[in-house]
Amino acid sequence: MINESRVRLMTGLAVYESREGNLDERIGNHFRGDYIGGQMLTTFVCATVAYLLGTFAVCFYHFEELMLAIYSMDLTQVVVRFVVSYLLFLLAFLLITYFVYSYRYNRARTRLEWYYRELHRLSGTYRKEEY
Amino acid sequence: MNNLLEIRDRIISVYTQYESFFIPAFRFLVSFLSLLYISSKIGYQEVLTGPLPSLLVALICTLVPASAAAVILGLVMIIQLFSLALEAGLVALILFLILCLLYFRFTPKDAILIVMSPVCHAIGIPYVLPIAGGLIFGPVSAVAAAVGMVMVNFIDFVHDNETTIGATAGEEDTVTKFRFVVDGIAQNRTLIVTAAAAALAVIVVYAVRRLRIRYAWYIAVLCGAVAELIVLLVGDMLYAISIHIGAAFLGVIVSALIGCGITFFLFNLDYTRIENVQFEDDDYYYYVKAVPKNVYIAPRHTVKKINTSRHIRGAQDDAGEEGQYEDAPADTGWEDANRSTRDRQA
Numbered sequence: 001m002i003n004e005s006r007v008r009l010m011t012g013l014a015v016y017e018s019r020e021g022n023l024d025e026r027i028g029n030h031f032r033g034d035y036i037g038g039q040m041l042t043t044f045v046c047a048t049v050a051y052l053l054g055t056f057a058v059c060f061y062h063f064e065e066l067m068l069a070i071y072s073m074d075l076t077q078v079v080v081r082f083v084v085s086y087l088l089f090l091l092a093f094l095l096i097t098y099f100v101y102s103y104r105y106n107r108a109r110t111r112l113e114w115y116y117r118e119l120h121r122l123s124g125t126y127r128k129e130e131y
Numbered sequence: 132m133n134n135l136l137e138i139r140d141r142i143i144s145v146y147t148q149y150e151s152f153f154i155p156a157f158r159f160l161v162s163f164l165s166l167l168y169i170s171s172k173i174g175y176q177e178v179l180t181g182p183l184p185s186l187l188v189a190l191i192c193t194l195v196p197a198s199a200a201a202v203i204l205g206l207v208m209i210i211q212l213f214s215l216a217l218e219a220g221l222v223a224l225i226l227f228l229i230l231c232l233l234y235f236r237f238t239p240k241d242a243i244l245i246v247m248s249p250v251c252h253a254i255g256i257p258y259v260l261p262i263a264g265g266l267i268f269g270p271v272s273a274v275a276a277a278v279g280m281v282m283v284n285f286i287d288f289v290h291d292n293e294t295t296i297g298a299t300a301g302e303e304d305t306v307t308k309f310r311f312v313v314d315g316i317a318q319n320r321t322l323i324v325t326a327a328a329a330a331l332a333v334i335v336v337y338a339v340r341r342l343r344i345r346y347a348w349y350i351a352v353l354c355g356a357v358a359e360l361i362v363l364l365v366g367d368m369l370y371a372i373s374i375h376i377g378a379a380f381l382g383v384i385v386s387a388l389i390g391c392g393i394t395f396f397l398f399n400l401d402y403t404r405i406e407n408v409q410f411e412d413d414d415y416y417y418y419v420k421a422v423p424k425n426v427y428i429a430p431r432h433t434v435k436k437i438n439t440s441r442h443i444r445g446a447q448d449d450a451g452e453e454g455q456y457e458d459a460p461a462d463t464g465w466e467d468a469n470r471s472t473r474d475r476q477a
Binding site for chain 2: 042043046047049050053054056057060061063064093096097100
C-alpha cells in the first residue's frame with residue numbers, strides 16, 4: 001500500500017533537489033570563508049577587467065584632448081586619481097559581493113539543514129516499517 | 132469572480148500538465164521574436180539576418196538558461212554592429228562585457244527581462260517589463276529593466292543613424308565616430324528617461340507590494356504604472372524626448388492590465404475573509420493576520436445510475452453481457468458496491 005505521508009515527503013525533497021538542491025549542495029561543500037573568499041576573488045578579477053574596459057572607453061572618447069594635454073599634465077596626479085578611483089570601485093564591489101554571497105551561503109545552509117532533516121525523517125519511516 | 136477563478140484554475144492545471152512543453156515554447160518564441168526585431172533593425176550581417184538564422188539561434192537560446200540566452204542575444208547584436216562599423220561594435224562590446232562582469236554575476240535570473248525587452252518594445256508595451264520585474268523579482272531587477280530599455284533605444288539609435296555610423300572613414304575619424312556612438316547612449320535623452328522610468332517603476336512596484344496593506348499587489352501595479360507615466364511626462368516636458376505620449380499612455384495602461392493579470396495568477400487573496408488570530412508562547416504574544424487565498428471550489432458532479440429493469444437485465448444475462456456477475460444474486464448489492472467504489476474514486 002502507498003504510504004501517503006512518505007510520498008508527500010519524497011515529493012517535497014524531489015522538488016527541492018530539482019530547484020535549488022544542486023546549487024545548495026555545491027555551496028554547502030565549502031566552508032563559509034572559502035566560499036565567500038572565492039567569490040570575492042572572482043569579483044576582484046571581474047571588477048578589475050570592467051574598470052580597465054571603462055577606462056579604455058573614457059580614454060578613447062577623450063583621445064584628442066588627452067593627446068594635446070599629455071605633455072602638460074601632472075602624470076603623478078593622474079596615476080593617483082586612477083588608483084584611488086579603482087580602489088573605491090573595487091571596494092564597493094567587494095562589499096556588495098561579501099553581503100550577497102554571505103546571504104546566499106546562509107540561505108543555502110538553512111535549506112540544506114532542512115533537507116537533511118527531512119531525509120532523516122524519510123529514512124525513519126522506512127525503519128519504522130521494518131520493525 | 133467564480134468564473135474567473137475557474138478559468139484560472141483550468142489554465143494552471145493545463146500549464147502544470149504541459150509545463151515541460153510550455154516553458155521551452157515560450158522561451159523559443161521570445162528569443163525568436165527578439166532576434167527578428169534585432170535583424171530587422173540592425174541586420175547588417177547577412178549570415179545572422181532573416182527568419183532561418185533567427186530560428187536556429189532561437190533554438191539554441193531555448194536549450195540554455197535565460198542568462199545564457201541574454202548573452203547569445205548580446206553577441207548577435209555585437210556581431211551585427213561590428214558588421215556595420217568597428218566603433219559601434221566596440222561600444223556595444225564594452226558595455227556588454229561590463230554588464231556581464233558586474234551584473235549578471237550576481238543576478239542571472241532576471242536576464243529574461245533583457246531577452247524580452249525587444250519583443251515588448253516592438254509591440255509597444257515595454258513598460259510591462261518593469262512592472263513584471265517588480266512583481267516577480269526584486270528591486271535589483273531595476274538594473275535589468277533599465278538595461279533592456281538602453282538596449283532597445285541603442286538599437287533604434289543605430290538604426291536611425293546607420294548612414295553616419297556606417298560611412299567609410301579615415302583613421303582620424305574613428306575617434307569621432309566612437310564619440311558619436313557613445314554620445315548616442317550618454318546624451319540620448321529618450322534613452323535616459325525611459326531607463327530611469329523603468330528603474331523607478333521596478334523599485335516602486337517592489338516597495339508597494341511588500342507593504343502590509345489590502346490589495347498591495349494591485350496597488351503596486353497601479354503605482355508602478357503611474358510612476359512610469361509621470362517620469363515619461365516630466366522627461367517629455369523637460370527634454371522634449373522622442374516618445375509619443377499618447378502611445379506611451381496606452382502602453383502603460385496595457386502594461387498595468389498585464390500586471391493585474393500576473394497578480395491574479397500569482398497573488399490572489401480574498402480580503403473579505405481576513406482572520407485576526409492571537410496566541411502566545413513562553414516568550415511572545417503573536418498577533419497574526421491570516422488572509423485566505425482565493426480558491427475555486429469545483430462543484431462535485433454525482434452521477435446517478437439507474438438500474439435497468441428486471442426483464443431487460445434478464446435478456447442481457449442471456450446474451451452473456453454480464454457474464455462476470457453471473458453467479459451474483461440479482462439484488463445482493465453488487466450494483467451499490469460498484470457505485471460506491473466509483474464515487475469514492477471520483
